[in-house]
Amino acid sequence: MSTKEKTGWYVGALLIVLYAIVPVLYIVSMSFKSETALSDKQFFPSDWTWTNYSGIFAGNGSDLFLPALRNSIITCLVATLIAVVLAMFAAYAIARLNFPGKRIVLTSALAVAVFPVITMVTPLFNLWRQIGLYDTIPGLVIPYLALTLPISIWTMSAFFRGIPWDMEQAAQVDGATNWQAFRKVIVPLAAPGVFTTAIIAFFIAWNDFVFGISLTSTKAAQPVPAALSSFTGSSYFVQPTGAISAAAVIVTIPVVILALVFQRRIVAGLTNGAVKG
């Protein structure tokens, strides 16, 4: 590659970095603006202030934000855990065993992944209100499985196909049962794939907005994205821009850190799941 060509690609790389971070930088900068500076139409604040953050953690926004943060963390972790455990067994079966209906499992996972979530909202809204699941954490975990389970099955079965299964047979020859061979040999080999799947599933659940605003109404179960859209300002006449920006930054930090730390695995997981299946 010539130097000129190389420089071109490097400029392209810098453009990508700018593309990715400018909108994020803007919301970060908004979160540090004082109430009067919010309408100054500048990219960066002229004077930095923590007011918006103290507002959502200790001030009048905390009543809405802190329970929402707790709800989001619990709901997403539980939905991820259930999806990953179930998908792990399914992916093992898909990668390792021959059973009629294997394709049906994969195809239905694919179908559920493209299912329009809003179609689930009307019936669930009605049913949840009748059986008391409306505005509860389990009432959110169940529909989240429709988001997390399909991608978990695809991603994990792609990982599991790359595992040298002969090692399991070797263990079986040495006298281990099916279950022992699975637990002692395969689980450690599969752990990285399981972990990556868990991160991707968590991202998907963390991103949910439709179920959050439709199936919850109070701080009993409302997750952060839904709470963000129901923030009110210090008075009814003030837009809660600062509080929303600060809360948006707080929910973005954990996922961006996960993305930064595990970028290699996430890229592999996303592309394997979608391209190799």
Add this chain to the structure above:
Amino acid sequence: MSTTETRSTGGVSVTKQVSGKPRMTDKTRAEARLGWYLAGPAFVILVAVTGYPILQALYESLFSFRLTAPADREFIGLKNYGVILSDSLWWKALGNTAMITVVTVAVELVIGFALAMVMHKVLGWLRPIVRTAILIPYAVITVVSAYAWQYAFGLTTGFMNTVLGLGDYDVFAHKWSALAVICLSEIWKTTPFISLLLLAGLAQVPSDMTEAAKVDGATAWERLWKVTLPNMKASIMVALLFRALDAFRIFDNVYIMTNGAAGTETVSSLAYNQTISRLEIGLGSAVSVLLFVCVLAICFVAIKVFKVDLARARGEG
């Protein structure tokens, strides 16, 4: 009755005819049972969490049913569908959704391919940085990205009006400019996904073919059109289908930025507003069912007309 069953064993596909009751040895029977014990729970949940709602929505859509007047619930057959299909609001919402889908997917394909090329070519210390940067839009939740773009273009908060020289023009008060910003935020957020899929596709293009073309004197442009793109066809088609289906469900951006005002209603926001805001369960269910039918239609067209072969693209041969 005979069924055709395809099974892959270690990369080799064997298609065999199973007539009548398949004769299974004890071992294959035990394996089949174990397979279903392991995959069954996930399968049952998958079917239940989406199967129940779609059936219930189909049923509810046949009733005139408002939650504010539950006693007046009445079976009206397909009337709800008649009401929706003869209402210009539905056609406007469908048009907006189709427009957003076509525009975002087309733009994302071009930008996504450019990003994939850069990620493919850049080596050394810059490579992990670029890969990490591209994951940021993927990791940021849609609602946050919607707020970032809304504030950037907002009349009181934004710097974009100054940058673009729009003065006091309220972007979100006009249909086309509001839709443009909705598309922008959607493109920003989801291009990384498409570019990662295309990057995986680029890696599958045999490098000796591009080298051979280079030796034969093909220009970079010719190599792109004649060698690279044809070899990536499968992954491009899969990326297109996935993104189209995803874009067609667009909701979060619209809800945050305009909530359907200024004529920016999409099919999903229409369904949401009927059900949750207006408590019109019957009408809302009918809109949901129609949305589902649209998604099915996109899948059908992709698979039958454009011959998107998901199994082949996924390396199942």
